[in-house]
Amino acid sequence: MSAAPVAPERPAWWVRLDWYHPEWTLGVVTVLAWAILVLAHGATSSGVVPVDGMPAMPGMDHGDAAASTAPTVSAWATGVGLWLVMAAAMMLPSLRTAMRTTSLTSRWNRRHRAAWLLAAGYLTVWAIPGLAVVTVLSVVPWTPPVWVTGVLLLVAAAWVATPVRRDSLAACHRTRRVPGQGRRADAACAREGVRLGLACVGTCWLIMLAATLATHDVLLMAVLTVVVVAEKVVEDRRRRLPAWTAGTLVVLAFGVFFL
Amino acid sequence: MTIVRREVWSLENEQAWHPILHAYALAVQEMRARPAHDPTSWRYQAAVHATTDRPDKFRNQCQHNSWFFLSWHRAYLHYFELIVRDIVKKLPDGEVDDETREGWALPYWGYDRGDAQRVLPPSFRQPTLRDGVTPNPLRIAQRDAGINAGTTRLTVGDASSVAALAETVFTSPPDGASTAFGGAKTPPNHFRESQLAVPGTLEIVPHGQVHNRVGPFMRSFDTAPLDPIFWLHHANIDNIWTRWGGPDPTDTAWLDQTFDFHDANGTPTTSTAEEVRETTSLGYLYDDAGPVPGPLEADMSPHERDVPDRPAELIGETADDITLAGNATRAAVAVGTPSGPLSTAEEAAPTRVYLTVDDVRGPVAPSITYNVYLHAPDQDPTTEDDFFVGPINFFGVEQTARADTDHGGLRFAFDITDLYQRLRDAGRWGDEMTVSFLPVEAETVPPDQRDDIGADQAEVAEAATEDLASAPVDVGRVGVYVQ
Numbered sequence: 138m139s140a141a142p143v144a145p146e147r148p149a150w151w152v153r154l155d156w157y158h159p160e161w162t163l164g165v166v167t168v169l170a171w172a173i174l175v176l177a178h179g180a181t182s183s184g185v186v187p188v189d190g191m192p193a194m195p196g197m198d199h200g201d202a203a204a205s206t207a208p209t210v211s212a213w214a215t216g217v218g219l220w221l222v223m224a225a226a227m228m229l230p231s232l233r234t235a236m237r238t239t240s241l242t243s244r245w246n247r248r249h250r251a252a253w254l255l256a257a258g259y260l261t262v263w264a265i266p267g268l269a270v271v272t273v274l275s276v277v278p279w280t281p282p283v284w285v286t287g288v289l290l291l292v293a294a295a296w297v298a299t300p301v302r303r304d305s306l307a308a309c310h311r312t313r314r315v316p317g318q319g320r321r322a323d324a325a326c327a328r329e330g331v332r333l334g335l336a337c338v339g340t341c342w343l344i345m346l347a348a349t350l351a352t353h354d355v356l357l358m359a360v361l362t363v364v365v366v367a368e369k370v371v372e373d374r375r376r377r378l379p380a381w382t383a384g385t386l387v388v389l390a391f392g393v394f395f396l
Numbered sequence: 397m398t399i400v401r402r403e404v405w406s407l408e409n410e411q412a413w414h415p416i417l418h419a420y421a422l423a424v425q426e427m428r429a430r431p432a433h434d435p436t437s438w439r440y441q442a443a444v445h446a447t448t449d450r451p452d453k454f455r456n457q458c459q460h461n462s463w464f465f466l467s468w469h470r471a472y473l474h475y476f477e478l479i480v481r482d483i484v485k486k487l488p489d490g491e492v493d494d495e496t497r498e499g500w501a502l503p504y505w506g507y508d509r510g511d512a513q514r515v516l517p518p519s520f521r522q523p524t525l526r527d528g529v530t531p532n533p534l535r536i537a538q539r540d541a542g543i544n545a546g547t548t549r550l551t552v553g554d555a556s557s558v559a560a561l562a563e564t565v566f567t568s569p570p571d572g573a574s575t576a577f578g579g580a581k582t583p584p585n586h587f588r589e590s591q592l593a594v595p596g597t598l599e600i601v602p603h604g605q606v607h608n609r610v611g612p613f614m615r616s617f618d619t620a621p622l623d624p625i626f627w628l629h630h631a632n633i634d635n636i637w638t639r640w641g642g643p644d645p646t647d648t649a650w651l652d653q654t655f656d657f658h659d660a661n662g663t664p665t666t667s668t669a670e671e672v673r674e675t676t677s678l679g680y681l682y683d684d685a686g687p688v689p690g691p692l693e694a695d696m697s698p699h700e701r702d703v704p705d706r707p708a709e710l711i712g713e714t715a716d717d718i719t720l721a722g723n724a725t726r727a728a729v730a731v732g733t734p735s736g737p738l739s740t741a742e743e744a745a746p747t748r749v750y751l752t753v754d755d756v757r758g759p760v761a762p763s764i765t766y767n768v769y770l771h772a773p774d775q776d777p778t779t780e781d782d783f784f785v786g787p788i789n790f791f792g793v794e795q796t797a798r799a800d801t802d803h804g805g806l807r808f809a810f811d812i813t814d815l816y817q818r819l820r821d822a823g824r825w826g827d828e829m830t831v832s833f834l835p836v837e838a839e840t841v842p843p844d845q846r847d848d849i850g851a852d853q854a855e856v857a858e859a860a861t862e863d864l865a866s867a868p869v870d871v872g873r874v875g876v877y878v879q
């Protein structure tokens with residue numbers, strides 16, 4: 138009698154996670170980004186930055202309140218850095234489908250590299266409006282009143298109804314297969330990231346601007362992140378309802394006005 | 397009462413203008429006369445498939461590139477059949493007999509049954525109804541000239557259900573490469589929202605091939621159901637599902653997903669895969685009752701390989717976009733060795749090998765299709781058919797030119813395990829392979845087999861067909877995956 142065939146051993150769960158969900162690294166980065174945001178927020182309310190009802194901007198002077206309002210290079214750099222952390226926390230999770238798709242359809246030894254080159258291209262695009270906003274706010278000594286955020290959220294809700302916004306969101310959902318090897322593959326991944334970044338700016342610029350001007354309102358950022366990620370990760374178009382997105386933004390706007 | 401859907405050519409061979417087809421023609425005429433907002437009208441029924449005009453939960457709902465492809469279309473056909481039967485019941489006495497009234501069922505176009513069946517049936521080519529005067533509602537001008545004249549027909553490759561019936565599993569994980577009978581496991585997927593999904597083998601051939609071959613209306617999502625042959629084509633796809641021997645999914649995600657339709661009274665109703673899994677629960681059967689090996693199934697060899705529990709891994713791909721514009725086109729495929737799960741698996745050789753054709757884009761579908769081949773650079777697919785991978789078609793490609801769809805382009809996947817093993821055994825599998833695309837036109841019907849029905853009507857459409865034949869399309873990448 139021959140021996141019964143031995144079933145191949147099932148690999149450990151973490152091996153299978155990496156096999157089927159190579160985008161797990163995105164989860165780690167997202168958690169880190171949120172941890173930094175929450176810590177920055179905690180530092181703010183504990184008085185590192187003077188607070189008079191309105192927390193400070195990332196681009197604003199984080200030094201002593203008595204110091205001059207003149208921008209310092211380090212404050213500016215901190216502002217840009219914090220802005221990128223905010224973009225990573227709020228926007229990067231929405232890149233999940235694109236990163237996973239690119240990983241699974243790349244050569245095995247390039248799967249993480251391909252996904253993170255994509256993410257780098259994407260964040261580079263988001264860095265440009267970030268630089269602009271942080272620079273302006275570090276030069277102009279202006280603390281935006283709360284109603285500005287509320288108005289921006291209302292405008293963002295209206296933006297949801299525009300064809301430009303609809304087409305940008307569709308472009309956020311598209312992926313392309315990239316070349317297999319070498320510089321050509323690296324460049325294609327970065328280019329895809331840039332394309333997705335541009336589509337994402339077209340979709341979310343008002344939401345990000347609102348979140349920026351309400352910096353350190355971590356709760357608002359968290360809710361906006363859920364809205365953005367839901368729109369971009371849900372594949373079933375029947376469950377991607379512009380009315381819900383716009384409605385949530387309106388509710389948030391009223392929350393900002395009256396709470 | 398259970399009604400029986402019959403093969404259309406068997407009706408045609410019984411008599412010209414068989415009562416079932418005559419009744420269908422009159423019902424189409426009636427539906428065309430109904431206003432577009434009426435859910436039982438011709439235009440509304442087409443909009444249920446796809447439309448840009450006020451899409452809602454009923455309209456623009458067709459399911460493709462997904463495991464819902466078969467179940468959604470079965471329900472779609474069922475409600476369409478109810479609407480037609482309701483009209484047939486009310487037709488005047490001179491037009492329809494009682495037997496047809498009571499038992500009218502949607503016929504199916506059994507093109508995978510033999511050479512004669514690959515021709516568009518006469519009732520869809522006749523210029524007039526049986527009175528010789530009334531224009532025939534089943535004939536539309538928006539078809540390729542030869543098809544409408546009965547001088548060309550589907551190719552064997554278009555019509556073949558062999559590859560589909562050889563699939564052992566209904567669904568595959570959406571991993572960008574692995575093939576299955578019914579499509580990848582996705583959420584409801586209208587066009588190509590699911591970025592890793594590839595269509596089921598049945599959806600590629602014969603389904604997409606036949607769409608591409610018949611004509612401009614059949615090649616596009618929004619207009620396909622406006623061609624009366626659409627419904628008989630999909631009835632055959634539905635019939636092939638009943639002939640497939642494998643098990644349907646048991647996942648609740650598949651069974652319980654609801655889709656919205658209207659019944660014959662225009663009343664909203666919903667449908668799930670659970671409710672349509674058995675055709676008898678919808679009240680119909682096919683005249684062939686189960687698996688029947690036709691002439692094309694003669695050399696069918698089911699894959700007995702299991703699908704291994706590890707992801708498919710890309711080992712080869714083309715470097716640049718490939719433009720297909722009507723000529724034979726070749727591209728180099730750089731091939732490496734696996735470095736993922738397969739490289740550490742007990743067995744050295746892959747259990748399955750796939751070839752994908754990804755990101756196919758273009759503003760309009762050409763009337764020709766392409767056959768895909770994989771071979772060593774010095775080998776020639778035109779002299780040997782051993783390198784055949786599968787056919788690609790362009791049904792729905794016009795959606796890729798729209799800014800508001802989620803597509804990444806059309807995607808195709810083929811199981812090439814046998815081809816891979818043959819090339820390996822012959823020592824011809826190397827680090828550079830060649831993928832070839834050869835254009836395929838409709839097959840010319842030998843003159844002695846033609847019936848001349850509708851032949852004199854064809855000249856006008858000829859010029860338009862020529863223009864479209866080689867409309868260019870771009871292929872983003874060809875990939876080779878091992879699992």
Ligand SMILES: [Cu+2]
Pocket residue numbers: 603607620630
């Ligand atoms: Cu179809």
